[in-house]
Amino acid sequence: MLRVPADRKVNVGILGATGTVGQRFIALLADHPFFVVHALGASERSAGKPYRKAVNWKQTDPIPTAIRDLLVHPCSPQFFLDCAVVFSGLDADVAGDIEGAFRAADLAVFSNAKSYRRDPHVPLIVPLVNTSHLSVIPQQRSLHSPPLEKGFIVTNANCSTTGAVVPLAALERAFGPIESCMITTLQAISGAGYPGVPSLDIFDNVVPHISGEEEKMEWETLKILGGIAPDGAFDMHAAAPLRVSAACTRVPVLEGHTETVALRFARRPPPGPQQVRDALRAYVPEACELGCPSAPEHAVYVHEEDDRPQPRLDRNFQRGAGVSVGRVRECGVLDIKFVVLVNNVNIGAATSSIINAEVAIAKGIVQL
């Protein structure tokens, strides 16, 4: 079980605190049992203002009282030195330099940005899948010059990748390697941040291109589902080659990415739909075993109804911390196909970072 002494509070900082993901961090952390939001950072446009004046707040609940008047700082490590954990919802254009500076200042950074996902020493962690990859942190620290005692960077995945890899991991655990996988996404507007896609582009429409998204889904899946070689390198699922093809579209939904997934197992004969449903339901990742407070009860919730999951109905189930799967059935071309729903701002972004940090605390990787 996750052990943080009941009277112990852990100071956290949030970079990009005014953005879509940053606001969700603040909303989700409002009633966290041990994380306390201690410092906020955003651009020079926001720095120096109380949070309530800097932010264009778009969450359903009001800004938590403790946060309203907190001063927004520039994203400079000196303002975050009292934080045991720094969450980043920074724009990817600036995240690389800023997060690198925070790590160099010996701070533990949990990032949503894509900047370090391909780094061979940075784990790309979906907390319901590959928390074992935290084992590379000592190596990451030792390679830094000078070596770090506390600092590191952990990233979470692209939101659509996150939705797909949770059921894929459950199925690989139950049935062995997946050989090929075809994914089509129907991604919500909030995935593009605020103000995001212009209304005249997205109302009454589907946009069949999201820049860089398909490539990210195709390679991130391999890093996440792959193992770690004895020399500490990510093996990209090398033992059993996995081919992933993604087609990404933007649809007029506010929150919650829907994905259709079809896959072929290496194992012949492949499992049938009922075996697949049972395996998805039985899947318990390490974050749940550890009792992480932000982890969902069901990593994968399997719907029986033919018309579920739906973004409007299912995106907030379990506070958006799990993944919903439905319509599990045979595929006439590959073996099995199903529909996935992932809350792109929660487990697709902020919740992932929060659970990753909870696991890192449980494993003693974040030093309190």
Ligand SMILES: NC(=O)C1=CN([C@@H]2O[C@H](COP(=O)(O)OP(=O)(O)OC[C@H]3O[C@@H](n4cnc5c(N)ncnc54)[C@H](OP(=O)(O)O)[C@@H]3O)[C@@H](O)[C@H]2O)C=CC1
């Ligand atoms: N939205 C989603 O569903 C998902 C987003 N992500 C990733 O998470 C990150 C945040 O996304 P999102 O919240 O949507 O983006 P937003 O555009 O909504 O927010 C960006 C944040 O970055 C800050 N920022 C921008 N420029 C600078 C700068 N020069 N210095 C310091 N801070 C700066 C902004 O501050 P200010 O308000 O002061 O301008 C704001 O707080 C991105 O890297 C994105 O790719 C990942 C998965 C899902």
Ligand SMILES: N[C@@H](CC(=O)OP(=O)(O)O)C(=O)O
């Ligand atoms: N591009 C994703 C969100 C995102 O920002 O992804 P990434 O963190 O991989 O850049 C979406 O539109 O829904």
